[in-house]
Amino acid sequence: MTSTMPDTTAAAPTPKSPGRRTDLRSRGEPALWGLGGALAIGVTMILGFLALVLANGIATFIPKPITVVTEIGGTVTAGEPFRSEVFKPTPDVIAALSPEWQARIDAADGFARRTLYRVGNFDLYGEDFRWIPDYAVATFAQPKSLMFVERMEWGPFVGTVKGFKLDGADQIFTGLDDPKFAKIHDESRARAREIRTIERSRISDINHTLESARLELRKIEMQSGRSSSAYAAAEAGLTSRSTALQREYDTLAAEVQKLREANATNTLTLADIGGREKLIEFSALVRLYPANDMNFVQKLRVYFLRWGEFLTGEPREANTEGGVFPAIFGTAAMTLLMVIVVAPFGVITALYLREYAKQGRLVSFVRISVNNLAGVPSIVYGVFGLGFFAYVLGGSIDALFYPERLPNPTFGTGGLLWSALTLALLTVPVVIVATEEALAAVPRSMREGSLASGASKWQTIRYIVLPRAMPGIMTGVILAMARGAGEVAPLMLVGVVKLAPELPIDGIFPFVHLERSFMHLGFHIFDVGFQSRNAEAGKPMVFVTTVLLIGLVTIINATAIIMRNRLKKRFAGSQF
Amino acid sequence: MNIKAHAAVRLDNGFGDTVYHERPGSGGPILAIDNLNLWYGAAQALHGVQMSVEKGLVTALIGPSGCGKSTLLRCFNRMNDLIDGLKITGGIKLHGEDIYDRGADVIALRKRMGMVFQKPNPFPMSIYDNVVYPLRVAGVNDKTQLDETCERALKSAALWNEAKDRLDHSALGLSGGQQQRLCIARAIAADPEVLLMDEPCSALDPIATAKIEDLINDLAGHYTVVIVTHNMQQAARVSDNTAFMYLGRLIEYGDTEVVFQTPKSPKTQDYVTGRFG
Numbered sequence: 001m002t003s004t005m006p007d008t009t010a011a012a013p014t015p016k017s018p019g020r021r022t023d024l025r026s027r028g029e030p031a032l033w034g035l036g037g038a039l040a041i042g043v044t045m046i047l048g049f050l051a052l053v054l055a056n057g058i059a060t061f062i063p064k065p066i067t068v069v070t071e072i073g074g075t076v077t078a079g080e081p082f083r084s085e086v087f088k089p090t091p092d093v094i095a096a097l098s099p100e101w102q103a104r105i106d107a108a109d110g111f112a113r114r115t116l117y118r119v120g121n122f123d124l125y126g127e128d129f130r131w132i133p134d135y136a137v138a139t140f141a142q143p144k145s146l147m148f149v150e151r152m153e154w155g156p157f158v159g160t161v162k163g164f165k166l167d168g169a170d171q172i173f174t175g176l177d178d179p180k181f182a183k184i185h186d187e188s189r190a191r192a193r194e195i196r197t198i199e200r201s202r203i204s205d206i207n208h209t210l211e212s213a214r215l216e217l218r219k220i221e222m223q224s225g226r227s228s229s230a231y232a233a234a235e236a237g238l239t240s241r242s243t244a245l246q247r248e249y250d251t252l253a254a255e256v257q258k259l260r261e262a263n264a265t266n267t268l269t270l271a272d273i274g275g276r277e278k279l280i281e282f283s284a285l286v287r288l289y290p291a292n293d294m295n296f297v298q299k300l301r302v303y304f305l306r307w308g309e310f311l312t313g314e315p316r317e318a319n320t321e322g323g324v325f326p327a328i329f330g331t332a333a334m335t336l337l338m339v340i341v342v343a344p345f346g347v348i349t350a351l352y353l354r355e356y357a358k359q360g361r362l363v364s365f366v367r368i369s370v371n372n373l374a375g376v377p378s379i380v381y382g383v384f385g386l387g388f389f390a391y392v393l394g395g396s397i398d399a400l401f402y403p404e405r406l407p408n409p410t411f412g413t414g415g416l417l418w419s420a421l422t423l424a425l426l427t428v429p430v431v432i433v434a435t436e437e438a439l440a441a442v443p444r445s446m447r448e449g450s451l452a453s454g455a456s457k458w459q460t461i462r463y464i465v466l467p468r469a470m471p472g473i474m475t476g477v478i479l480a481m482a483r484g485a486g487e488v489a490p491l492m493l494v495g496v497v498k499l500a501p502e503l504p505i506d507g508i509f510p511f512v513h514l515e516r517s518f519m520h521l522g523f524h525i526f527d528v529g530f531q532s533r534n535a536e537a538g539k540p541m542v543f544v545t546t547v548l549l550i551g552l553v554t555i556i557n558a559t560a561i562i563m564r565n566r567l568k569k570r571f572a573g574s575q576f
Numbered sequence: 577m578n579i580k581a582h583a584a585v586r587l588d589n590g591f592g593d594t595v596y597h598e599r600p601g602s603g604g605p606i607l608a609i610d611n612l613n614l615w616y617g618a619a620q621a622l623h624g625v626q627m628s629v630e631k632g633l634v635t636a637l638i639g640p641s642g643c644g645k646s647t648l649l650r651c652f653n654r655m656n657d658l659i660d661g662l663k664i665t666g667g668i669k670l671h672g673e674d675i676y677d678r679g680a681d682v683i684a685l686r687k688r689m690g691m692v693f694q695k696p697n698p699f700p701m702s703i704y705d706n707v708v709y710p711l712r713v714a715g716v717n718d719k720t721q722l723d724e725t726c727e728r729a730l731k732s733a734a735l736w737n738e739a740k741d742r743l744d745h746s747a748l749g750l751s752g753g754q755q756q757r758l759c760i761a762r763a764i765a766a767d768p769e770v771l772l773m774d775e776p777c778s779a780l781d782p783i784a785t786a787k788i789e790d791l792i793n794d795l796a797g798h799y800t801v802v803i804v805t806h807n808m809q810q811a812a813r814v815s816d817n818t819a820f821m822y823l824g825r826l827i828e829y830g831d832t833e834v835v836f837q838t839p840k841s842p843k844t845q846d847y848v849t850g851r852f853g
Contacts (some may be wrong), residue, residue: 359660445697449759452653454687454766455713463713464699 009559050550060540061306063299066148066158068141068273068293069117069132077130078146078273079117079159080291082536086111089133091190093150101135116536120148120156128155129536144293149270150286155317155537157280159272164282168265176290184266188282191259198252201507206245206252208508213238218404310544313317319498319528324498324545330416330518331552335485337420337514338427341475342484345424346431351431354439355461367436374429382490385422390414390494394515411516414495415516416504423487424495427480434476438469474564478557485553487523496523498531521549594626595840597830598817606770607652607798612666614647616659619682621647623824624666629770634792634801636815636832638808640847644824645804649772652802653689654682670769687714690763690799694775696755698747698762703730703739706747706758710766725765732798734791746820754786760791763836771795773803776811789814808848812836820844 024030071077089112094105105112113132122128149157161173166184173181220234265281270278286309289302313323349370357363375563394411402410411417442465450460466473488496497517504516525545529540605628606682614622622644629635646753651668652654654675667674669736673683687710698706705712708722708728716722726743735757739750747758756776763771773792777785792801792814805811811818812832819829828841839845 443697445693445695448658448691448693448697448761449697449699450653450713451658451710452655452686452689452691453692453710453713453762454683455709456683458712463709468700 020154025194040281053543053546053550054388056540056543060544061303061310063289063291063294063302065142065543066146067117068143068146069137070139070141071132071136071137072138076273077117077119077132079119079130080148080158081118082118082129084113084115086113088112088135091134096166097135105135108550112332118158118537118542119157119507120155121278124153124272124278142292143292146273146290146292147270148286148291149280150321151280152284152316154285155321157270157278159270161288162269162277164266164268165300166266176288185282185285188263188266188285188398191263192283195256195259198256201253203249205508210242211247211255213241215404224404242570298460311548315499315524318532319524320532320534320541324519324521324524324548327519327521327524327545328548328552329503329505330496330547331485331521332556334416334419334491334518334520335425335481335556338423339477339481341420342424342431343473345425345437346428346476346480346563347473349428350432350435350439351461354436355457355465356478370432372430374433377489378426378487379489379493381422381426382493385418385425385490385494386414389418389421394418414493414513414517415515416495416518419491419495419518422490423484425491426487426490427484430480430483433475434479435469435473438472438476439465441472442468471564471568472559474567477562478564481560483555485556486522486549488526489522492521492526496520498523498527521545521552588741594826595828595844596627597834597840598628599633599831600631601633601800601816603631606631606671607627607802608665608669609648609651610673610684611668612651612664612668614644614651614656614665615663617661622651625826626818626823627826627829628755628801629800630654630817631781632797633816634796634803634814636811636818637804637821638806638847639821639827640820641806642823645819646774646820648821649802649804650775652770652772653686653691655691657682657758687766687808688769689772690766690768690770691772692756692759692776695779696752696759698750698758699829700746700748700757701749702744703758704751705727707761709762709764710792714766715780729761729765730758732764732795733757734760734787734794749785753780754780756780756784758787764795767801771799771801773801775804775806780808785810808836820847822847823836 020455022431059193066078067081068076068078086108086246088110089105094102094110097105112133116128117132118128119125120128132489145160147157147159147161163173164171164181164184166180173178176182192361217231217238218232220228220231224230225348263281267279268283268285269281270280272278287305294302310323311328312325314326315324316322353363354365357366390411390413394409394413397411398406398409446464446468447460450464451457455463464550495517497519500519502516502518503515504513504518505511506513525542528545529535529542532538583811607629609625609627610631612622612625613620625644625648626669634716637649639645647656651664652675657663658661664676667676669675670685670688671759674680690710698711701709704726707726708716711722711725727736732741733756738754739758742749747755756779762775768813777788789810792803795801796814796816803811803815803837818829818832818835819845820827820835820839822843828835828839828844830840834840836848839848845851
């Protein structure tokens with residue numbers, strides 16, 4: 001400030017000289033920081049979620065060591081340490097503790113730590129898990145002889161192998177590398193698989209044939225009455241047929257019985273940490289491993305065997321163990337069926353709205369309504385799907401085409417088709433909006449060029465507009481697919497079940513059974529996590545299934561994106 | 577020079593009469609525009625345009641921006657039909673048939689009128705598919721015929737030598753000038769009677785422009801060409817007749833040499849000498 005300036009300017013803010021840097025507000029950097037920060041928060045949340053799910057999901061199948069805990073009172077517990085937490089023991093519990101533990105708990109504001117052990121042996125203990133507070137522990141040990149046994153029933157067993165029987169003869173257990181042991185196990189499992197095949201396919205075939213013969217008879221009865229000659233002939237046919245089938249069934253049942261008896265002579269005697277013995281058949285043994293005596297390769301082997309079982313096997317133990325193949329299959333089949341429905345439906349609607357309908361109030365209203373459909377709670381779609389698709393449409397189909405099966409519903413209840421249609425309805429706004437955007441983005445000059453060449457409006461749409469819009473349309477379909485594959489709530493009403501006995505596609509004519517209910521990964525997560533006997537046991541499965549569902553959605557989307565990019569290239573290049 | 581006498585048309589709002597002194601073609605008029613008025617909603621874009629396009633000649637439409645020359649050109653193949661709220665009175669006759677007749681077949685009309693647009697608009701397909709597109713949409717699938725047409729159209733559009741070795745390449749890989757010549761080839765592939773060009777060179781560099789102008793000169797005679805242009809030198813170079821339009825009215829329509837050298841209307845005089853526009 002120079003002395004020639006009047007005093008009044010001294011208090012006024014210094015005028016900005018032209019050489020000064022631009023004002024921060026006008027440069028917009030703070031806004032940029034805000035925007036970047038918001039993006040960072042969003043990305044962090046998503047990555048954090050993915051990391052949590054992946055870490056838990058991937059770790060689930062790693063074989064963990066078994067710890068033997070001896071409590072001060074003498075109780076011995078063997079189990080996998082599952083998780084630990086702090087808790088507040090009640091005053092009378094604290095009062096009974098030794099003075100040094102009392103002091104430690106006091107120092108921690110009355111909190112103590114406890115660990116949850118997966119003890120298994122549900123058939124012996126009536127519980128799978130046991131909390132052990134730190135103050136109750138006398139000693140820890142990890143004996144090498146302890147085995148973790150996965151069984152077909154009752155969940156895992158933790159304990160030691162006492163001995164086993166080969167064809168009824170007692171054998172001494174020398175170790176898992178005993179070739180005799182592995183041989184019995186393989187043979188018993190093979191027999192169990194054979195029993196399953198016989199029951200699942202051959203006996204089921206007999207039942208199916210018998211059922212269709214019975215339905216045929218019922219049809220004839222409904223058409224020509226009980227007293228007609230056609231009915232009498234059919235009834236006689238059915239009787240002789242069912243006698244033949246019954247004989248076939250008896251043979252198969254005898255075969256199964258023989259296999260069962262063979263399995264019953266090959267047993268394994270296990271003992272828990274307290275010495276209580278348990279006899280199981282080799283056929284019910286999935287695998288066993290010495291949890292505290294394994295090298296890295298052996299652990300890796302168990303890990304991948306478990307993944308293999310998970311991906312290809314069927315669920316057991318109320319879905320908390322075994323595989324999820326039916327759920328993977330159901331999810332994929334339902335999503336694909338949904339796309340087959342939603343893609344043409346959405347594209348045709350959008351084509352009409354954008355290209356043919358006279359743009360006005362009515363079309364605007366329809367467009368707003370379509371956009372708002374995306375905001376309707378998905379469970380409402382489920383109610384609609386059940387009421388309209390299953391009961392009204394399905395009921396009519398049953399009355400028209402399957403009257404002989406009534407009152408048992410065929411299409412008149414939830415099923416794959418109705419689920420796919422419900423989800424198609426749920427996701428159609430996404431496809432319509434994306435397709436409209438894509439159609440609007442096709443340059444006017446292209447349409448004019450085509451029309452001026454003497455093409456009709458439809459030819460212009462078919463050869464010029466649709467190919468140009470196809471990548472955008474595909475984007476809409478991909479979004480719809482991602483939304484549909486992850487949706488659960490409406491499916492619970494229109495066709496998803498906890499355990500489906502049959503896949504929707506199999507070898508029985510007509511091969512694709514759209515009326516069948518199916519399993520779904522999303523519902524599987526809900527069921528295992530919150531509906532099972534033991535939520536604690538299901539928790540790891542929740543994470544693994546979530547990983548799988550995310551993986552499946554990613555694979556479906558990636559396939560669609562690759563297809564879209566191929567199309568993009570093709571339509572940008574040469575084609576007619 | 578044979579100057580045809582024409583009945584004077586009275587224009588409103590003190591625009592005076594349209595002045596006519598067009599050069600007649602050997603085949604007589606192909607397009608007759610009779611008192612054409614056009615409204616975009618409430619705004620009138622064409623006021624009582626009356627003129628005839630002579631067969632086999634190149635007719636240029638000039639005038640300042642917004643004078644209605646493109647609108648008039650787009651009336652010839654009914655491209656304006658796509659616009660909502662369009663209203664037309666008067667008529668346009670192609671060989672004596674009213675193209676705005678209720679029963680007129682628009683698609684058939686557009687096949688008789690090839691059109692080239694301001695910006696090159698090749699379709700995102702191969703060069704070959706672009707050229708034969710008008711035939712394909714007309715239902716021609718005979719490979720020999722398509723091949724012959726492709727070669728003929730590309731030769732006529734002076735693109736054959738550059739494109740013959742890459743007919744199956746994407747048309748989007750061509751340069752701007754080549755793309756516009758491809759569009760000309762596409763426009764003439766279906767052998768139209770009239771070729772409509774809406775400022776075909778405005779997006780091109782001078783060399784590409786010169787090529788297109790040469791092409792127009794070559795095409796004249798085979799085709800009747802109507803060209804809208806902003807560039808008066810271009811109009812003078814390529815056209816036989818020139819129509820000067822101003823604010824939706826046809827001010828002067830006549831022999832190009834006369835219009836540019838001794839215009840008969842003072843408005844034309846002002847425009848061609850650069851006093852406005």
